[in-house]
Amino acid sequence: MWKRLSLQSRVFLLLGGLMLTALGGGLVTVWHTDAIDSLVTDLIDQNVASYRAAERLESALLRQKGYVTYFSLDQDPEWLNRLAEHHQNFLHWLERAKASANTPFLNDLLDAIGNAYQDYRQGREQVIAFYQQGHKTAGAEMHRQLRRQFNDLFLLCDRYKLIHEQRIAEAKAVSRFQAKVITHTALVLITGIAVMGLLLGYTLIKQILGPIRDLLRESNPAGLAEAPLDEVQALSQKVHTLREDVDLAQSQLKRSQVTLVQSEKLAMVGKLAAGVAHSIRNPLTSVKMRLYSMRRHLNLTPEQQEDLEVISQEIRQIDAIVRNFLEYSRPPKLKIQQISPSTVVDWAITLLRPRLESFQVTVTVQRRQMLPEIWADPDQLKEVLVNLMVNACEAMGKNGQITITEEEDFLAGIGRVVQIRLQDTGPGIPPAIQDKIFQPFFSAKEEGTGLGLSIAARIMEEHGGSIRVHSRPGQGATFILTLPLRKIKHGNHLNS
Amino acid sequence: MQSVRLLLADRNRHVREFLKRELETEGYTVAIARSAQEILTVLGGGEKFDLLILDLEVPYVFEADLLTQLQTFYPHLPVLIHSFQPENPQTLASLHHAVFLEKDENPVRLKETVAVLLQTKAAGRGQQV
Incomplete structure (x- = not known):
């Protein structure tokens, strides 16, 4: 299944999964944290208020202890005032507790406390009345009973307080549990993100960067040493x-x-x-x-x-x-030997001497020194030169001039070459036919076979060289023969 | 003295007749043949020839392997190949026991070569040229 997916789908899937997990994880965490926060706040707000009320209630009850005894000793009404104050206090906190009580059980408990307090208070009023009227013995007797009642009441209040302590503890437990849930979720998500990240990284390296590197290495085996910074x-x-x-x-x-x-x-x-x-x-x-x-x-x-x-x-x-x-x-087979093209030029001129004289054409050879020896067929090369010179004579008519320039040169892609230029003073070759003159059976001459120049071109090719023409109408024509200067024997011809 | 007998084989009838005429003016007796088979027939006819003038374009020269047959059966008969320059240079190399003369319009060179060959033959009886 995974193998059948395209690379792009795999990367997108992994990237999407990674993003969704990270995003989802973040959202869940935020949402959970918020939920816990409000939950805890609620619980604490409620329970802490109730707990405070319970505490104060208990404290207000405890404070009422002793005043009746003090009063029985010195009859000072001040003690009764203090008692009334705490009584009010107790009632106040009882009301507060009732307001914050949110379960029927707590309400019942508070009702029980309220009723017991009512009983206790009535009893206390009786005792005080006995003491005021001077019935000390009856008062003391009733006072003793009242203390038991007070203890019961206190136990009730204490119980009420304990319930709240317990509830706070429960809220704490709940929030701790929620925190644990978040922690676990986060751990799972982190693991998921890590796994998907690794998978994505693996996919990227193994299936994208690796192949790119390999491709580069294949396409550029020489440049292995310098790995490019940006492979893509x-x-x-x-x-x-x-x-x-x-x-x-x-x-x-x-x-x-x-x-x-x-x-x-x-x-x-x-x-x-x-x-x-x-x-x-x-x-x-x-x-x-x-x-x-x-x-x-x-x-x-x-x-x-x-x-x-x-x-x-x-x-x-x-x-x-x-x-x-x-x-x-x-075509006759090349009979290759080492010879200076200059020698061949001289032979061709000697051979054509009578013809040149009949045309009254002068030939000038511009030569600094004899060209170096090359591997060539002298007879064939001579034929090329003779062909070109005869053509020049026929083109120029009487009193023409042929200039043969010999030189060495270096051409990119070929190396060292010798060049022989034959320049005449004829009418030149129209640009339109310059491409065609080397094609067989093309002739602009009255008695041409259309093969002379094509034979010349083929001979040059067989020598690994070339023939080109450069001409502007009215300014004569220049044929440029190029021959490679090779150290080893070589013929381009199939049979050589 | 018996006259010198030449056998002339050429593809072209007019060339044959022209060369026959030219050679006869030199005093030779000239027989002609039109193909390789004819050459062999004439040679096998009992008459003795002093020289064969052979155009390679005569039909069946190569098909009948004429030159090998000549060398086998008539080793003392000199052969003058009177032909155009063969297209394949190897053809010439295979004709080592014959003399080659390129055909052109001037019969003088043919006459000269024939004379030289006959002299050589007369000088060293049976010697290969």
């Missing part, structure tokens, strides 16, 4: 970070899904292109052979010569496209 806040921060991480991971996942779909598409297109290229290559070779043969034997007019030349050129273009297609769909 720390945890909420952790959760916040976690959520950001999840968001990030999700967006990365989405991106990589997009990339995956893209690369699957590309693989399909590549396969298709390869198939087409493969099929075309065979008849194309035949055409090339026949053309070669024809040119050997024909004596052509200049016009015919030109036609044939164009056919040859176009066939060469088709051949180039087919080769690019094949290369793109079946």
